[in-house]
Amino acid sequence: xxxxxxxxxxxxxxxxxxxxxxxxxxxxxxxxxxxxxxxxxxxxxxxxxxxxxxxxxxxxxxxxxxxxxxxxxxxxxxxxxxxxxxxxxxxxxxxxxxxxxxxxxxxxxxxxxxxxxxxxxxxxxxxxxxxxxxxxxxxxxxxxxxxxxxxxxxxxxxxxxxxxxxxxxxxxxxxxxxxxxxxxxxxxxxxxxxxxxxxxxxxxxxxxxxxxxxxxxxxxxxxxxxx
Amino acid sequence: xxxxxxxxxxxxxxxxxxxxxxxxxxxxxxxxxxxxxxxxxxxxxxxxxxxxxxxxxxxxxxxxxxxxxxxxxxxxxxxxxxxxxxxxxxxxxxxxxxxxxxxxxxxxxxxxxxxxxxxxxxxxxxxxxxxxxxxxxxxxxxxxxxxxxxxxxxxxxxxxxxxxxxxxxxxxxxxxxxxxxxxxxxxxxxxxxxxxxxxxxxxxxxxxxxxxxxxxxxxxxxxxxxxxxxxxxxxxxxxxxxxxxxxxxxxxxxxxxxxxxxxxxxxxxxxxxxxxxxxxxxxxxxxxxxxxxxxxxxxxxxxxxxxxxxxxxxxxxxxxxxxxxxxxxxxxxxxxxxxx
Numbered sequence: 001x002x003x004x005x006x007x008x009x010x011x012x013x014x015x016x017x018x019x020x021x022x023x024x025x026x027x028x029x030x031x032x033x034x035x036x037x038x039x040x041x042x043x044x045x046x047x048x049x050x051x052x053x054x055x056x057x058x059x060x061x062x063x064x065x066x067x068x069x070x071x072x073x074x075x076x077x078x079x080x081x082x083x084x085x086x087x088x089x090x091x092x093x094x095x096x097x098x099x100x101x102x103x104x105x106x107x108x109x110x111x112x113x114x115x116x117x118x119x120x121x122x123x124x125x126x127x128x129x130x131x132x133x134x135x136x137x138x139x140x141x142x143x144x145x146x147x148x149x150x151x152x153x154x155x156x157x158x159x160x161x162x163x164x165x166x167x168x169x170x171x172x173x174x175x176x177x178x179x180x181x182x183x184x185x186x187x188x189x190x191x192x193x194x195x196x197x198x199x200x201x202x203x204x205x206x207x208x209x210x211x212x213x214x215x216x217x218x219x220x221x222x223x224x225x226x227x
Numbered sequence: 228x229x230x231x232x233x234x235x236x237x238x239x240x241x242x243x244x245x246x247x248x249x250x251x252x253x254x255x256x257x258x259x260x261x262x263x264x265x266x267x268x269x270x271x272x273x274x275x276x277x278x279x280x281x282x283x284x285x286x287x288x289x290x291x292x293x294x295x296x297x298x299x300x301x302x303x304x305x306x307x308x309x310x311x312x313x314x315x316x317x318x319x320x321x322x323x324x325x326x327x328x329x330x331x332x333x334x335x336x337x338x339x340x341x342x343x344x345x346x347x348x349x350x351x352x353x354x355x356x357x358x359x360x361x362x363x364x365x366x367x368x369x370x371x372x373x374x375x376x377x378x379x380x381x382x383x384x385x386x387x388x389x390x391x392x393x394x395x396x397x398x399x400x401x402x403x404x405x406x407x408x409x410x411x412x413x414x415x416x417x418x419x420x421x422x423x424x425x426x427x428x429x430x431x432x433x434x435x436x437x438x439x440x441x442x443x444x445x446x447x448x449x450x451x452x453x454x455x456x457x458x459x460x461x462x463x464x465x466x467x468x469x470x471x472x473x474x475x476x477x478x479x480x481x482x483x484x485x486x487x488x489x490x491x492x493x494x495x496x497x498x499x500x501x502x503x504x505x506x507x508x509x510x511x512x513x514x515x516x517x518x519x520x521x522x523x524x525x526x527x528x529x530x531x532x533x534x535x536x537x538x539x540x541x542x543x544x545x546x547x548x549x550x551x552x553x554x555x556x557x558x559x560x561x562x563x564x565x566x567x
Contacts, residue, residue, distance in 0.1 A: 039433075039523055067391075068337055068344035072351075076333075076409055095371070135372055142349070142364040142372040148309065148432070151344045151391050152366070227342075 026056040027213040033202050038147040041104075042093035044203045046131060046157050050090050050106045058089045060203035060217040062180045063130065063156035069226040071132045071143040071154055075112055077226070081186050082112035082130065091133025091155065095145045107133040111156075119163035119171070128179045130158040152226070158183055174214025176205075180222055187224045198223035298403040301425065309395040314428050319346040319386040319404070320420040325413065327380065329359055332410020336384075336417070339403050340425065343394035346386050350377075352412045368432050380415075389432050390425070400425075434462040435493065437471070437517050439526035446532045451483070451504045454528055456515055458497040466493040467520045474514040479507045479532070493519070508534040 026048040033044045045057040065074045075082070087110055094104045111131030118127040134144045134154040144152045158179040162172040180196070187194040197220035204219030309315055319338045331353050338346035348365040361377040367388035394400075402425060406417045441454045454473075460466055472487040481504040488499045503513070514527040 036525070039525070041525075067342075068335075068339070068347055070335070070347070070349055072333060072349070073335065135366070142366045142374060144347070144366060146366050146368055146388070148368065148389055148392050152347050226344075 025211050025213065027058065027210050027215070028055045029057050029060075029203070029205065030054070032057065035201060037149055040093070040095055040145055040147045040150075040153075042091070042133075042155055044201045046133065047090045047092065050092075050108075052092050059131075059157035059159050059176055060205055060219070061091075061155050061157055061201055062176060062203075062217060062221045063132070063158060063183065064150070064153060064198070064221050064223045065132065065156065065226050066153040066223060067151040067226050069134075069144055069152050069154045071109070071134055073226055074132050074154060074156075074224075077190050077192065078112060078130070078183065078186055080190070081114055082128070082183075084113045084116040084127070086111045086113045086129050086131070086161075089131055089157070091131070091157075093133065093145070093155070095135055105136065107136040109133055113161060115161075117165040118161050120165035123165065126160050126162040127164070128158065128182055129161050130156050130179070130183055132156040170212065172212055172214055174216060176215075176217040178216070180217075184222050184224065192227055193225040195223045197221075298401050301400050301402055303395065303397055303400055305397040307395060307397040309390055309392045310431070312429065314431060315340075315390045315395045316426045316428060317345040317386070317388050317390055318423050318426050319348075319384070320422045321384055321386075321404075322416070322418040322420070323350070323382040323384070323406075323414065324416040325350070325352065325359070325361060325380040325382075326415045327359070329380075329413045330354060330411025332408060332412030334409075334412045334414060335405075335407045337405050337407070338386075338423075339405075340390050340394035341396065341400055343391035345388050345390045345394055348382075348384060348386060350382065350412070352410075385422075429462070430464060431462045433522050433524065434460055434464045435466050435469070435517060435519050435522050435524055436461055437515060437524045437526045439513075439515055439528050441528055446505050446530055447535050448505055448508055448532060449535075450532075451502060453500050453502050454513060454515070456499045456501070456526065458493060458499075458517065460493050460496075464521070467491060468518070469493055469497070470518040471499055472516050472518075473501050473503075474516055475503070476511060479509070479511045480504065480513065481506055505530070505532045508532050 029045060032052065032054045034041055035044055042061070043052060044061045045054075046059055046061065047053070048056050048058050088108050089111075091107050091109065092104060093107070109131040111129055113127045113129035115124050115127035117123050119125055132154050133156060135142050144154055146152050158176055159173055160175045160179050162174075164171045164173070184194045184196045197218065199221055200219055201221040202219060203217060205215040205217040207214070207216045209215075307313070317338050317340070319336075321336065323334070323336060325334070329352050333352065334350040336346070336348040336350075337344050346367075348363060351362045351364075353360050359380060361380065361382070362374065363377055363382055363384075364372065364374045365384070365386060366372045367386065369387065369389075404419055404423075406414055408414060436459050438457045438459075439454055440457075441452060444452075446452060456471060458469065458471065469490040469492070470487055471489075473482060475482070483502045483504060490497055501515075509532060511530050511532060512527050513530065514525055516525045517523060
């Protein structure tokens with residue numbers, strides 16, 4: 001069992017709902033929470049726009065890459081299977097060490113997926129897709145966060161894209177819990193420790209269908225050690 | 228899929244896939260005594276005592292491309308922990324020379340203790356008009372994120388950071404330096420300097436502390452209440468540029484008064500209060516964020532707000548009863564007589 005000296009604290013609830021239009025179908029949840037570990041903070045869902053709203057979420061945060069992570073290293077390690085680029089979503093967090101960072105920051109990530117065009121001609125029906133968030137590179141950031149519990153860390157979400165491409169009808173997205181387990185498996189195949197369902201991130205989403213969103217997340221995030 | 232766990236073993240990484248090549252490096256000799264300071268954020272503190280990491284040999288160790296090094300053991304007194312009074316730092320001073328033949332790719336320089344990374348510097352390499360362009364980024368607990376574009380192929384770095392909590396223990400410890408490349412990045416030379424090592428300091432990474440409190444009483448919608456904050460300096464180090472600001476859901480609370488408090492410096496404990504009005508029933512959190520020249524702590528209070536407000540409900544109930552009871556009775560009579 002990995003012992004990380006975890007001190008996750010749930011510190012704030014719910015951002016006021018602003019429905020807002022979005023490029024992709026946004027989904028909703030009961031409440032978005034801001035989690036804190038030491039002086040780092042992050043929201044436990046990612047968002048379809050740079051608006052922190054419980055009506056504009058994409059997926060529950062269920063991945064923690066820790067110890068020696070940067071977004072690029074994580075993508076490097078998963079690249080043997082996740083080598084296609086997806087669409088952008090947004091993570092929100094606060095990195096509170098040092099003097100240069102504002103309190104809250106957005107990061108945008110397209111993530112990586114197993115198939116570019118699931119459901120397209122000659123393509124698998126589904127693709128697994130993850131996104132990873134940290135200090136945004138383009139705005140003077142460095143693609144990772146640091147605290148003395150987790151070391152260099154990033155956080156992420158995951159899901160399936162099903163029949164996404166034109167020619168596949170209808171398109172569905174979801175089953176995050178299963179997607180998470182496959183990422184943990186790939187991480188271990190690459191030779192690195194990972195703990196599936198390591199700790200609650202307070203974003204349990206029992207199975208339900210919301211438009212093209214298939215929610216299925218047990219609220220327990222996995223921890224993946226980066227050597 | 229069955230849930231699985233794996234231990235936090237820090238086995239030496241595999242060498243050489245087509246994507247990744249890791250070169251392990253042995254550290255240099257370490258000084259047993261002396262003062263090291265002058266890095267940003269440390270200049271004004273008393274000199275740090277140095278914990279020697281022994282046994283590696285004199286002078287700096289130069290590692291050419293492709294040569295593997297080794298992990299260094301070192302020893303700390305029994306019962307040693309990271310904090311709360313003594314804090315352990317990594318000092319990683321090095322010179323990195325990238326190869327002229329490098330193409331697009333990445334280089335990561337890192338240092339870790341007991342498998343827990345506390346130093347990580349990332350280099351991203353691209354070719355623009357035939358010229359190698361290198362971006363260096365690093366983050367540490369004191370200075371935050373520092374990003375720069377190198378003027379050439381050489382990077383000289385003095386890196387300081389607090390070790391992870393689990394990177395410090397009494398008894399046997401291990402220190403490891405590593406360079407990892409990916410893509411077409413190539414390292415010609417990586418030289419760890421003798422000033423590198425594990426150091427001990429009394430300078431806390433969390434000198435500023437904030438506590439929130441409020442008088443316990445039932446809260447209802449419409450009630451006003453006050454939250455008291457106390458800011459204190461745990462270590463006596465200079466802390467300046469202090470700002471205290473509440474963060475809350477505007478649908479649940481209204482803040483009366485100034486939105487923030489500011490102080491130039493923190494000597495004796497500082498106290499401040501914020502007054503709110505509860506607007507919505509339910510469980511809510513009020514958070515208070517502090518910004519300063521050192522750390523940025525926060526504090527929160529969790530509140531249960533019930534509907535209505537004291538004293539109004541009985542009156543309201545009586546009022547509605549007075550208005551509607553006769554009306555309801557009259558309506559019932561009309562309906563009953565209408566059916567006849």
